[in-house]
Amino acid sequence: MKTLDELKDLVIGERIEMLLQEQKKKLPKKSKEEIEIINKGVKYLESLDEDTHRMLNKYIDQLFSTIAKDEAFLYTQGFCDGVKLVNGLHQLNKLE
Numbered sequence: 195m196k197t198l199d200e201l202k203d204l205v206i207g208e209r210i211e212m213l214l215q216e217q218k219k220k221l222p223k224k225s226k227e228e229i230e231i232i233n234k235g236v237k238y239l240e241s242l243d244e245d246t247h248r249m250l251n252k253y254i255d256q257l258f259s260t261i262a263k264d265e266a267f268l269y270t271q272g273f274c275d276g277v278k279l280v281n282g283l284h285q286l287n288k289l290e
Contacts, residue, residue, distance in 0.1 A: 203266065206266045
């Protein structure tokens with residue numbers, strides 16, 4: 195059985211992925227220049243010796259992992275800020 199934190203992380207991860215997929219649909223297609231840069235990068239990575247390639251892949255994986263954790267943190271904080279804002283507005287309405 196998953197812990198509450200694992201469940202929270204799973205829900206947040208799924209929501210972020212869903213939002214990113216929606217955003218991706220709205221973005222314009224990659225330009226020829228962007229595609230060219232990506233292809234050059236792929237060719238460069240393929241030209242590396244095995245040890246360098248493996249080390250660079252580990253670095254990229256770690257970088258993406260850090261970014262994913264940052265995204266989840268920011269999403270959670272944004273949600274908490276929204277709840278605080280709603281509660282604050284509710285308190286203001288009580289004063290009127």
